Amino acid sequence: MAPxxxxxxxxxxxxxxxxxxxxxxxxTRNRAFSSIKREAARRxxxxxxxxxxxxxxxxxxxxxxxxxxxxxxxxxxxALSLAKGFGSGLNITATSLDPxxxxxxxYKKGKTNLQQLKKLGATIFHRIxxxxxxxxxDLSNEKFDRIIYNFPHAGFRGPEHSMRVIRKHQKLIxxxxxxxxxxxxxxGEVHITNKTTGxxxxxxxxKLALKSSLKVIECIQFDxxxxxxxxxKRGDGWMxxxxxxxxxxxxxxxxxxxxLYNSDDDNSSE
Ligand SMILES: C[S@@+](CC[C@H](N)C(=O)[O-])C[C@H]1O[C@@H](n2cnc3c(N)ncnc32)[C@H](O)[C@@H]1O
Numbered sequence: 001m002a003p004x005x006x007x008x009x010x011x012x013x014x015x016x017x018x019x020x021x022x023x024x025x026x027x028t029r030n031r032a033f034s035s036i037k038r039e040a041a042r043r044x045x046x047x048x049x050x051x052x053x054x055x056x057x058x059x060x061x062x063x064x065x066x067x068x069x070x071x072x073x074x075x076x077x078x079a080l081s082l083a084k085g086f087g088s089g090l091n092i093t094a095t096s097l098d099p100x101x102x103x104x105x106x107y108k109k110g111k112t113n114l115q116q117l118k119k120l121g122a123t124i125f126h127r128i129x130x131x132x133x134x135x136x137x138d139l140s141n142e143k144f145d146r147i148i149y150n151f152p153h154a155g156f157r158g159p160e161h162s163m164r165v166i167r168k169h170q171k172l173i174x175x176x177x178x179x180x181x182x183x184x185x186x187x188g189e190v191h192i193t194n195k196t197t198g199x200x201x202x203x204x205x206x207k208l209a210l211k212s213s214l215k216v217i218e219c220i221q222f223d224x225x226x227x228x229x230x231x232x233k234r235g236d237g238w239m240x241x242x243x244x245x246x247x248x249x250x251x252x253x254x255x256x257x258x259x260l261y262n263s264d265d266d267n268s269s270e
Pocket of ligand 1: 073151
């Protein structure tokens with residue numbers, strides 16, 4: 001074989017070893033490629049994580065990640081205020097004792113509030129009695145992180161300071177506590193917002209809760225202005241669409257005693 005054709009013979013060409021400086025350049029290039037690949041993978045991974053992360057929004061002490069049951073709504077403005085604040089009503093089930101038609105007739109903004117709530121994805125049930133709600137076909141298989149009843153009231157059936165009327169309100173609240181404790185998720189809370197002075201102080205809410213094995217964990221000043229658009233309603237009598245002053249009132253937070261006992265246990269074993 002002539003030397004020129006020998007040099008261009010393919011097998012010889014393949015076997016020929018690359019000189020040292022060429023190998024080094026190849027190694028550097030490979031390293032650069034793998035660091036680019038690593039960076040691309042890292043970016044892909046973090047953008048995936050960002051997509052999966054759900055944004056948590058807080059409205060006062062309520063989180064958009066909690067599951068809510070609102071009981072005894074008036075014109076549904078409290079439910080709407082939360083849903084608007086969260087940017088979604090998907091985690092909210094809002095209920096009234098009144099049938100839908102009555103909510104729309106009774107309250108000036110009843111109809112529009114319900115329409116907006118539905119648009120935001122909230123679940124709405126009517127004819128839900130707080131004292132038997134766990135048996136309701138749409139609630140019996142559900143559990144919630146927060147069950148909220150603002151200004152529970154059994155209606156205007158005489159002077160508010162009479163013991164007969166006070167007992168009516170107490171019966172409503174006791175029934176609500178009993179039923180709520182059946183619908184709570186582990187570590188869930190029942191919240192009641194109520195006035196704290198005058199005849200309201202005689203309702204003994206904390207004592208009533210104990211009968212349903214619920215214990216008060218916090219009692220905080222209620223700030224109506226923190227809930228944009230919320231219009232607390234009297235809900236009964238000829239002034240049912242009217243609001244009432246909420247100067248001295250608090251939100252009582254209750255938890256199942258069993259949950260408190262278990263969390264004590266967890267802490268002691270730490
Ligand atoms: C003072 S209003 C408060 C309404 C509303 N929570 C608010 O803050 O605007 C009392 C509400 O309790 C409701 N209610 C009375 N008895 C009830 C019961 N057994 N179950 C559920 N709601 C009840 C009334 O329909 C009324 O809407």
